[in-house]
Amino acid sequence: MSGPLKLKKANPQRLRSLGLSEAWLQQQIAADPTLLGLGDLTVFQREKTQPTGGRIDFIMSDALNETRYEIEIMLGATDPSHIIRTIEYWDMERQRAPTIEHRAVIVAEEITSRFFNVIRLLNRAVPLIAIQLSAFQFGDEVVLQFVRVLDTYEFGGDEEEESGATEQTDRPYWEKRTPAEALSAVDAIVSLIAAGGSEPKVTYNRTHIAVGTSGYYFGWFFPRKIATHCPVRFKVGPDQRAALVTKLEEAGLEAENKGQSSIQMFLKPEQVKQNPGPIGELLKAAEQWSHR
Incomplete structure (x- = not known):
């Protein structure tokens, strides 16, 4: 049996003192945005590039929660x-995109007291997140720690209905990014649409399908990236929504209202196959609404 764990004291160091640049940091975040602790x-x-001539480091998207993060x-x-x-x-x-939520994000190695004074003067009018970065060296490795020290908004619009609103991609992109079972839920819905007599149209985008x-x-x-169920949102209109949610819940499916006219669910492929009646009715209502 191994002995008790030993305490190792580590002091944070500035990245430049370790020979690492801001460009290097951006590369790490681009490769794994979850480092920021803001979700998937x-x-x-x-x-x-902005009209003022500057360039914003990142715009990141949480498509499920209809939120974009402008990150410096x-x-x-x-x-x-x-x-x-x-x-x-x-x-x-x-x-530029007023129908979705936006969050301003600052990432820095030191969040100064002057920063908090400025935010206090703004009276929290800007949904701003401040993340403090600390770097620790252990041998030839560096550990990055991101701590959210300020969030002026509680984390949680309607969907972007035009698939062109985000960059399009293809099926292999999603096959590399997400578990096969989650994509099977998409396939099961597409098959159910086809079984109802309609020709399905599927567009793969970087943030959603x-x-x-x-x-x-x-x-x-x-x-x-990890979950085997697939979050999905169907727009059905405000009039039929309550009745559809009731029928889905009676079938043992979890469904909730989202926005003004949509239903959100978390589906696995077997749930779609076992409940073709209520889900088929949901799809029929959504298709009708799409021709309004």
Whole structure:
């Protein structure tokens, strides 16, 4: 039996003192956005040029919760220009895409007291997240720690109905990114649509998979990297929604209202195959709504 664990004291170091640059840090975050502790995000755009001439480091998307994060990264301590730039980029992006939520995010090695004073003066009018980065060296390895020290908004719009609103990709992209069972739930829904006599239309995007027939898209799937179930949202309109949710719940399926006219579920393929009646009725209502 091994002995008790020994305490090893480690002091945080600045990345530049370790010979690492801001570009290196951005590469690590781009490769694994979960490092930030903001959930399963997708890099929507990187180094996006703004009308003012500056470039925002990252725009990341949480498509399931209809949220985008405008993220600025800097080494060292925050300064007033950094704060203003982040808020400016956030404001530009929310005007460009006003139907979804936006969060401004600052990542820095030191969040100064002046930063908190500025936020207090803004009276929390800006949904701003501050993340403090610490780096620890152990031999030839470096450990990065991201701690959220400020969040002026409680984390949780309607769907982006145009599949072109995000960059399109293909099936292999999702096969590499998510468990096969989650994609099987998408396939099961597509098969059920075809069994109902309609021709399914499937578009693979970087943040979601959109499904429809001959009208507007009416189903949005958000396969996650780890979960075997697949979050999905169907737009059915406000009038039929309550009755559809009741029927789904009576069948033992979990369903909840989302936005003004949608139903959100977390499906596994066997649930779709075992409940073709209530889910088929849901799909029929969604397809009808897509032709409004």
